[in-house]
Amino acid sequence: MPQAPFDYIIVGAGTAGCLLANRLSADPKKRVLLLEAGKKDNYIWIHIPVGYLYCIGNPRTDWLYQTEATPGLNGRTLRYPRGKTLGGCSSINGMIYMRGQARDYDNWAKLTGEDDWSWDKALPDFKAHEQHYKLDSGADPATGDNSRFSDLHGHDGELRIEKQRLRWDVLEAFAAAANEAGIESTDDFNSGDNAGVGYFEVTQKGGWRWNGAKAFLRPVKNRSNLTVWTESQVERLVFEADADGAPRCAGAIVRRGGDAVTVRASGEVILSAGAIGSPQILQLSGVGPAQLLKEHGIAVVKDLPGVGENLQDHLQIRAVFKVEGAQTLNTLANSLVGKAKIGLEYALKRSGPMSMSPSQLGAFTRSDPGHAHANLEYHVQPLSLDAFGEDLHPFPAMTASVCNLNPTSRGHVRIRSNRFDDAPVIQPNYLDTDQDRRIAADSLRQVREIMSRPAMQKYKPEEWKPGVQFQSDDELAKLAGDIANTIFHPTGTAKMGRDDDQAAVVDARLRVRGVKGLRVVDASVMPEITSGNTNAPTLMIAEKAARWIRMAG
Structure with a gap:
């Protein structure tokens, strides 16, 4: 039986996807579908902080990627962990809460022409989802004043941040x-x-890991307009010609319970599958470097040479x-x-x-x-x-x-075949x-x-x-x-940029160039990697995107 169209389809229930699902479903008139290839986050080692030792390299929670042999590593290949469960990488990462440096975001503003990416404009979006321990008492215990911390941190959000x-x-x-x-x-x-x-400060609560699913999905699990599908992997996106002939993303084909199910979106499809998954899905769907797509027998929907390029990592x-x-x-x-x-x-x-x-x-x-x-x-x-x-x-x-923190080496992510279940080629070029x-x-x-x-x-x-x-x-x-x-910080493989930047995959508001109804919202959109761990910046990106998506629709 055909699925009724959703307003929004979010591909990937990781760090960004969980926040987006929370924010977009806040409007009861909007139907939201959140897709996750992995299982629920009900595995005990997700929640005990040291459990990352049992989650990384475990098919229950990890995609089990490997890099290609890398010349800079003297021909070595590396295990390349990526979260495959509700919460995504926030369920298996090091829990370090680190925004980076103000100059990172001021540089993004210059590279994209969008002042909303500047540090001063990013700070409110960091604070929006924080529940920071430094504000628990309402004041700095040393001085009785909390203005120093409240200027920088929030306390009314869903993401708990504590000292170790x-x-x-x-x-x-x-x-x-x-x-x-x-x-x-x-x-x-x-x-x-x-x-x-x-x-380091960490995303924990009372000695337990506080992942994206706990922070953003559990509080809204009873919303009737939010549907969450686990063990549901996207095979490819579905495109239709818009009135002016331009391609519009109309939905996705999802492998679920052994069947291929087509889901449709009347508003937008949002890729939040991460710096490896998002470019892979784009390429499998015909959006990417034309020559690469043709090599694998994939019809070109939009030739975007930057898809999968510009891979940066620490x-x-x-x-x-x-x-x-x-x-x-x-x-x-x-x-x-x-x-x-x-x-x-x-x-x-x-x-x-x-x-x-x-x-x-x-x-x-x-x-x-x-x-x-x-x-x-x-x-x-x-x-x-x-x-x-x-x-x-x-x-x-x-x-x-x-x-x-600021490597100049650049790698790439490219599909290995036209099969959705084949891991992509990951060459970080460290x-x-x-x-x-x-x-x-x-x-x-x-x-x-x-x-x-x-x-x-x-x-x-x-x-x-x-x-x-x-x-x-x-x-x-x-x-x-x-x-x-x-150190598990892949970024940049669907980077944002100005219209005259031929390597840019998305515009300054994360819309895929030349394709309607499709955005990318995850660490892949970073034009340059942040000067620190990447989970917190990804949440900030999702906070901005949610606001822009609501404004558009």
Whole structure:
């Protein structure tokens, strides 16, 4: 039986899709369909913060993508996690709440010609969905005044943001060593200038992960005009000719319960499938580089050469240091007694290692004085392992991971075939430019400098990886390729831009160029990656888009 048309169809119930579903269904006259290829978020390890260890690489919650062999990584391929469940990546990510820097958004405004992307105009959209712990008491406990925090943060929104429920002496020592190296402490990475060292804030509530589904879907689950389909993967979009002959997106063909179901939208179809999924769906549907589409036997609806190009990601270089006389997770979790203590603390207090995000302490600084802004981000952890998902090392150690916030390397996402269930080709092209390789070498030297400061010396840090024998730029850049890994921030593959930007996929208000009734709303629209973690900016993007969509329809 044919489905009655919806006003809006949202493809992807991840970070952006959940917020959009909430906002667009607020109008009871609008029928909204939210499609998610994955299952419901009723898997226990989604909700226990340390459960990311059991969600990444798990087909229950992860698309299980792999990158192509990458020259800058000396031919290595990487696991490329993307959330496949309600909440999307907010159900498996590191929970770090990080907006980036004001200059990121001011630059977006210049690149798109839309002042609404500037920092001053973006700030209200960040605040709109925040429930920030700093405003719980209504005032700064130190001064009795909350104006400093209320100017920057919101408290009436759905997304809970809290401080972490743990403390490690080795992390305190690293922060002190960073101070000695000239990096000042900060109590707020989200003021528009994130330079400094401090603990990350996280999207948690009472020691539980607070994903997009909890924040935005659960409060509105009883709305009669909101329909949520899980285990429903879009095969391709459906287009019709508009009155003037231009293509209009009229709906989608969805694989659901083994059947191909056609759903239709009288208003708009909104792609929120992420920086991998959205360009893949566009290409499968005939929107993308004409030559690529023809190679796979796909009829060209709209030749947009930028679809799938401009892939940007943060590559973290993991430097490991053995330490002495300090408790680390390596020693605590490598014994049955230690594991029992960890479990008991979480059961009783919702604190300790089981409440940990993958990274606890952060720092933002410059790789050299020539940079006008912080261009490095540190993720510092009281643990070490060979690769994400593998066992902890049997010796006490800590990891100082550092990433280039503004990489100049660009990769791509391209369909491998015309089959919707074939994973796309993902080539991030990490360390593809001289500038990125130079910053990689400089960042490793900076890690060594911080670890050599007096505050760390009581723990006698010994560089275990990459190793002090590597000193030259070429050696360190090559070693970065050997030990670096994605920090899970793919962006830019359907970038927004001005009409004269032939690489732009969407306009400044996220409408697909040359196609009516279709927008992209997720991290893929970022023209340049933000200077920090990407979940919070994606929510801001969705907040703006929801307002524009309501205005249009």
